[in-house]
Amino acid sequence: MVAHYVMSIDQGTGSTRCILFDQGGRLVSVAQREHRQHYPRPGWVEHDAMEIWRNLEHVAREALGRAGVSAGQVAAVGIANQRETSVLWDRRTGIPVGRAIVWQDTRTDELVAEFAQRPDAAIVLERTGLPLATYFSAPRIRWLLDHNPGLYERAERGEVLFGTMESWVIWNLTGGPNGGVHVTDVTNASRTLLMDIRTLKWDPELLDFFGVPAAMLPEIRSSAEVYGTATRAVPGVRIAAALGDQQAALFGQTCFARGEAKCTYGTGSFLLLNTGDTPVLSTHGLLTTVGYRIGSEPAVYALEGSIAITGALVQWFRDNLGLISSAPEIETLARTVDDNGGCYIVPAFSGLYAPHWHSGARGIIVGLTSYITKGHLARAVLEATGWQTREVVDAMNKDSGLDLRTLKVDGGMTADNLLMQFLADVLNAPVVRPMIAETVSLGAAYAAGLAVGYWPDLEGLRRNWHRAAQWLPAMDPARRESEYSNWQRAVERTFDWVRPEHN
Amino acid sequence: MPGPVQSIERAAAILRLLARGSGRLGVGEIATSLGLAKGTTHGILRTLQGVGFVEQDKGSGKYQLGATLLHLGTSYLDVNDLRSRAINWADALASRSGEAVRIGTPLDGKVLVVHHVFRPDDSLQTLDVGSLLPLHATALGKVLLAYDADVASQIKDHELEQFTRRTLATATTLNRAIGKVRETGWAAEVEEYNPGQASIAAPIRGYGGLVVGAISIAGAAERLCPVADRADPAMVTFVQNAARAISRDLGAGRW
Numbered sequence: 001m002v003a004h005y006v007m008s009i010d011q012g013t014g015s016t017r018c019i020l021f022d023q024g025g026r027l028v029s030v031a032q033r034e035h036r037q038h039y040p041r042p043g044w045v046e047h048d049a050m051e052i053w054r055n056l057e058h059v060a061r062e063a064l065g066r067a068g069v070s071a072g073q074v075a076a077v078g079i080a081n082q083r084e085t086s087v088l089w090d091r092r093t094g095i096p097v098g099r100a101i102v103w104q105d106t107r108t109d110e111l112v113a114e115f116a117q118r119p120d121a122a123i124v125l126e127r128t129g130l131p132l133a134t135y136f137s138a139p140r141i142r143w144l145l146d147h148n149p150g151l152y153e154r155a156e157r158g159e160v161l162f163g164t165m166e167s168w169v170i171w172n173l174t175g176g177p178n179g180g181v182h183v184t185d186v187t188n189a190s191r192t193l194l195m196d197i198r199t200l201k202w203d204p205e206l207l208d209f210f211g212v213p214a215a216m217l218p219e220i221r222s223s224a225e226v227y228g229t230a231t232r233a234v235p236g237v238r239i240a241a242a243l244g245d246q247q248a249a250l251f252g253q254t255c256f257a258r259g260e261a262k263c264t265y266g267t268g269s270f271l272l273l274n275t276g277d278t279p280v281l282s283t284h285g286l287l288t289t290v291g292y293r294i295g296s297e298p299a300v301y302a303l304e305g306s307i308a309i310t311g312a313l314v315q316w317f318r319d320n321l322g323l324i325s326s327a328p329e330i331e332t333l334a335r336t337v338d339d340n341g342g343c344y345i346v347p348a349f350s351g352l353y354a355p356h357w358h359s360g361a362r363g364i365i366v367g368l369t370s371y372i373t374k375g376h377l378a379r380a381v382l383e384a385t386g387w388q389t390r391e392v393v394d395a396m397n398k399d400s401g402l403d404l405r406t407l408k409v410d411g412g413m414t415a416d417n418l419l420m421q422f423l424a425d426v427l428n429a430p431v432v433r434p435m436i437a438e439t440v441s442l443g444a445a446y447a448a449g450l451a452v453g454y455w456p457d458l459e460g461l462r463r464n465w466h467r468a469a470q471w472l473p474a475m476d477p478a479r480r481e482s483e484y485s486n487w488q489r490a491v492e493r494t495f496d497w498v499r500p501e502h503n
Numbered sequence: 504m505p506g507p508v509q510s511i512e513r514a515a516a517i518l519r520l521l522a523r524g525s526g527r528l529g530v531g532e533i534a535t536s537l538g539l540a541k542g543t544t545h546g547i548l549r550t551l552q553g554v555g556f557v558e559q560d561k562g563s564g565k566y567q568l569g570a571t572l573l574h575l576g577t578s579y580l581d582v583n584d585l586r587s588r589a590i591n592w593a594d595a596l597a598s599r600s601g602e603a604v605r606i607g608t609p610l611d612g613k614v615l616v617v618h619h620v621f622r623p624d625d626s627l628q629t630l631d632v633g634s635l636l637p638l639h640a641t642a643l644g645k646v647l648l649a650y651d652a653d654v655a656s657q658i659k660d661h662e663l664e665q666f667t668r669r670t671l672a673t674a675t676t677l678n679r680a681i682g683k684v685r686e687t688g689w690a691a692e693v694e695e696y697n698p699g700q701a702s703i704a705a706p707i708r709g710y711g712g713l714v715v716g717a718i719s720i721a722g723a724a725e726r727l728c729p730v731a732d733r734a735d736p737a738m739v740t741f742v743q744n745a746a747r748a749i750s751r752d753l754g755a756g757r758w
Contacts, residue, residue: 027595328583415587417632435594435623466623468594469630 004075006454007063007234008445009056011081011165012245013102013267016052018059019441020067020074023454025464027436028069031062038099043106046099049087052165053172060233071234076226077173078241078448080248080440081165084191086140088151088216089168091161094176097148100165101140106350108139109359115139120209127206128190129197129279129288131357135306137164138193138210145211158215164188166242167218173239174228181228184218186299187247190290195220197279197288200299223247223292224447241447243292245440246270250302251292252443253408253434254465256458261396261404263389264439265413267312268353271305271392273400284395285355294450303399305354305392309347309363310385311413316347317381323374330378331418337375342367344490345380352494355395362497366490385413386422387487393427406430410439417471425475426484435466513539514547518568521557527565555711580715580753582608586618589707589749593620593718596745600738602722603628604745606707607636607643608715612657614644622722637696639663639677640670642704643717645690649681650706650714670695689743690717691734693724701727703734705746708755715753718746 005028010017015035020028033055038046064071087100101107115121116132124132132139141162145152154160163171166188171180189195189202194212196203200220207214221227223243230237243251246264250272253262258276263269272291279288279301291302314327324330344366346352351359365380393404406429413419414433424431436442449455516537521528528536534544548566551557558569589606597604597620606618613635621628638644638658648655663672671677684690689705696702704719720727720742728734 024598026598027591030591326581326584326587328587329581331583332581412587415590416583417586417630435598435620437590437594466598466621467625467628468597468620468623470621470628471630 004073004454005067005069006445006449007060007074007077007237008441008448009060009077009079009169010245010248010441010444011052011056011079011169012440013082013085013104016055016059017441018056018063019438019445020063020069021442021445021449025436025442025446025461027438029063029067031059031066033059037102041107043109045102045105047085047102049089049096049100049165049168052100053169056169056172057233064234071237074234074237075454076238076240076448076452077230077234078243078444078446079166079169079239080243080245080444081169081188083164083188083244083246084135084137085165086137086144086162087165087168088141088144088155088160088162091159092177094172094180097144097151097160100168101144103135104350105140106134108134108143111139111143115210118209123205123209124193125281127196127203128193129281130191130193131287132193136191136193138206138212141212141216142210152213155216156213160216161218162212162216163218164191170227170239170242173230173233175231178231182218183221183227183242185221185223185242186290186293187223187244188242189220191244197290197301200290200293222295223251224294224451226451238452239448240451241444243444243447246272246304247290247292247302248441248443248447249410249439250274250443251446252436252439252441253410254458254462255408256300256462259400259402260408262408262410262439265310265385265409265411267310267315269307269310269385269389269411269413271307271389271396271407272302273304273396273402273404275301275303275400277301280400282395282399284399285357286392286395286399287354292447294447303396305396307385307388307392308351308353309349310388311411312349313345313347313381313384314413316349317378323377327412328415330381331416333375333378334382334418335375337373337379339376340367340379340383341372341376342369343372343376343380344487345377345384346487346490346494347384348494348497352491354392356391356491356495358495360496360498361494364490364494364497366493367486382416382419383422383487385419386426387484389423390426390484391491404429406432408432408434410434410437412437420469420471421474424471424473426480428473428475428477428480430473431471432467433469435468437468510547513537513543514551517544517547517551518556518572521566521568527560527563527567529563529565533566580709582615582617585707585716585753588752589618589718592745592748592752593618596718596720596741597621597623600720600741602720602727602738604718604720605631605643606716606718607641607647607704609638609647609651609654609657610635612638612654612661614638614641614647614717617716637664637666639672640666640692640696641719642690642692642702642721643719645681645684645692646704646706646717646719647714648677649684649690655681666696667694667698669693689734689739691728691739693728693732693734699724701734703727703738703742705743706750707746708750708753710754712755718742718749
């Protein structure tokens, strides 16, 4: 019997990665290719969507080649993607209108401030569960339409299409200008500010509010269903899932029940809590989002705590300060000392996200004395990730009325044992890493496999989940409290550092 | 103490000469500069080329310093780096074999556990990263002894502790076992550390094929070595494949 696999494509912020999984949810082969980050002006971040598509074709071939597998042995492809990054392209030629605007890009801050002044601005939070912020897609579409003459009219005629990265990828996989399927899934659509989170449909009033023509939008589909068959990269293979990367990780961690949560540690970190089939609106700075939707079943919602800078602080420590030569070495350096020596780093590089949402905050290092060494700084770098997680968990417990008992973690930073132990210590809860740290890719594979019957049901997927490591809290409670209070005092000192411009 | 080795002194002089100049030099130029016979110079250059310390330009036939030499100071692999780069393959190995996985590096005559993946049965297990294991009584240790002369010399004059009646506690039996590891490319240990337990390990190689650590599975002897105390070939293949995948990611190339 010929073995069959599920292919997962993770179109991420830094790279595009292709992984083949077997029936046991085990990694068979990996291929990855980074793409260029363009920073044309301060606050602007762009990707070349064509480069990303070429990389995807390359990594798909490479992953198959490394495993010695033909496209015919792939049961389905699932896609996970960087969320909110937006691209417009010409339906006829397949050529993007300029570069894709990345989720970190803050060029729309003035536009967002204008939107927020409008008397009907409250409908945004009410319908979408999200605050008006530069983070999401709709203001970017509007910015692109405003800055390209004639584009609005072409968009109205459906000649120019909008998509987040999964839409772009699926359209290209299914033929591009030759019959490409223009779709998005509920999780990605829930991050545009254009979809009603309850009806799961584009909301005419929101389209009107942002001035976005309906003709340019993709069709909203479930996260797990067959969208079409690939004609390029992996010809003949069914494309059967799409999820935003953080929702994919929630799915990959098999957080299928209400009250189950995971945190993915990457450049930034994202804690998502499954809240079941009803959206919970936050009063503590969290986002309400769609977790996933399988076929025609009801959607499952989630509360999300987004932390902008975690792994990025380690990268900054490596690249801008040059105190370590690779990211994992932060642990080696941190272990040269026993504690932070009284030093705290709050990485509010572009303001603070959840639960504070202070865009005028900027990063600080406090508690510096002549005693502090680079080892203490390394500790403070890792601890910043621990405390930021604690703040989000506190907010989540208040909003959901649930009490987080264990935290499932994944992502590159879970290889850092010092950080994982600190996390268990400050949360006062066990921290558990699953057997596959690549949960984003696994989640997309699971959803695709489920859609085509490669895996029978959610219970089957749950049986694939195994504990690979566990860290138990061991910190003295009095010390936990005093350290947390120091951290909170440090955070307060970052607020409002950027003064509003006086005109 | 024997005196200085002349050919090594000459090799050092050639490297200094190549480092000093504008880069490429021919055999004749090198021989003239150092007052050596051309044949001798050629022999030394060929040897240096073999270990990657010099490279020969294909077009001109001239010699220059090799990439290996330039990376000599930075080829040291941080243990946290090793874990980070091995984590996916270690997970896959635990998942395939159904056993606990450890990655070890040498430290002061012991094996330092730098990574540990639980046996995937969701039973209560404790993370033992940072703990030390004996070199002579574990599969991890035997691999490290087999491929690192420095490690082997560290336990040469030490008494080998007898953990069980099957521990290889004499230099003769241990050396024989290590010789076999070098032949087969993997190591096993059956009830030599803990009764009822066994382990299988293979080397993790870094840049240029240098062994930087070892990866093992450990568990009940009846599962790992079901027949006549011999390691299950399927289990050995799992371990070797994981070790090769990690080595490839670390830049080991042909292993």
